[in-house]
Amino acid sequence: MDLRHTIERLAATEAVRDLIFAYSHLIDRGELESVAALFAEARYGRCDGDGVPAGDPIERDRAAVHHAIESFVRMHGAPPSPRTKHVTTNVRVTVAENNSEASTVSYVTVLQGTADLPLQPILTGRYFDRFECVDGGWRFTQRLCCIDHMGNLTEHARRTLT
Template identity: 75%
Template sequence: MDIRHTIERLSATESIRDLLYHYSHLIDRGELAEVAELFADARYGQCDSDGVPVGVLIDRDPAGVLRANESFIRMYGDPPTPRTKHLTTNVRVTVADSNIEASSLAYVTVLQGTDELPLQPILTGRYFDRFALVDRQWRFTERLCCIDHVGNLSEHARRTLA
């Protein structure tokens, strides 16, 4: 590989990591409409432990992503936030040789603390993500979440996880 190709690959990796972290910041600030826009070009839903989709996926429908999040996440305060911290770790990014497509696998740990719930982990899982470079910007094309462990979701979830 030449140096330019390597630099493009490194730039892609860092841009994708930044996009992953941007999601965490938005969701923890309760900016659910902005979260939904991140997935405007993506399939979005749950998967099994191998990253195979399970259930119905939301397909390139930011309004559907917004409805799904609003119907699941409890909000607190003004401005409303879920009182969570999404910790995205162990991020592995794989950029295709073309440098215009990529995938990643990352761990997620969600912490929450409310007036009724002491600060604690409430969920761990993995994100199986795919990306494409669109107009010189990396975009999600798929986000699948595998939930590995569930703690006390009583202060977070409006409904039971499927």
Template identity: 75%
Template sequence: MGLEKTIERLAAIEAVRDLIVSYSHLIDRGELDAVADLFADAVYGLGDGDGNPVGAVTDRDAAAVRQANEAFIRMHGDPPSPRTKHVTTNIRVTVTDDSTEASAVSYVTVLQGTETLPLQPILVGRYFDRFAVLDGRWRFTQRLCCIDHTGDLTEHAQRLLHP
């Protein structure tokens, strides 16, 4: 692989990683409009352990992404936030030869602490993400979350987790 292709590939990996961690920062601050925009071009929902959709998913619908998050996440305080920290690790990125599409699998651990819940992990899982260059910038084209284990979700979830 030539130097130019290597640089393109590394730039793609860095752009993808930045999108993945951008979600963590936005959702932890309760910025649901920005989260919705992040997934406006994506299939979004729950997935199984192989990264296949489970149940109903949204398909390129920012309003539906916002509504899904608003209906699920319990907000605390003023300004409202979920009082969480999403820690995304073990990010494995694969980029196509032409560096215009990519996929990633990563681990997520969600920590939460509220007035009534001591700081603790409440969820661990994996993200199965896909990306593409759309209108000259990297965008999510898929985010499926496989939930492997849950802890005490009473301060986080407004409803049960069902596909």
């Protein structure tokens, strides 16, 4: 590989990591419209432990992503937020040889503390993400989440996860 190709690969790696972390910041602040915008051009949903979609994921539908999040996540206080911290770690990035597509697998631990719930981990899982570079900017093309362990979701979820 030449130096230019290596630099482009490193830039791609950092760009997709930044998108992964942008999600954590946005969802924890309760910015659901901005979260939905991240996945406007993506497949979005749950998956099994191998990253295979479970059920019917949302396909490139910003409004449907917003509705899915809003109908699931309980908000607290003013300004409203889920009172969570999404901690994303162990991010493994694979950049395609053309440096315009990438995939990642990462761990997520969700912590939550509310007036009625002491600070604690409420969920652990993995994200299976895909990305593409369009006109020099990176975007999600997939966000599938595998839930490995669940704790007390009473202050987080509006419905039971199965």
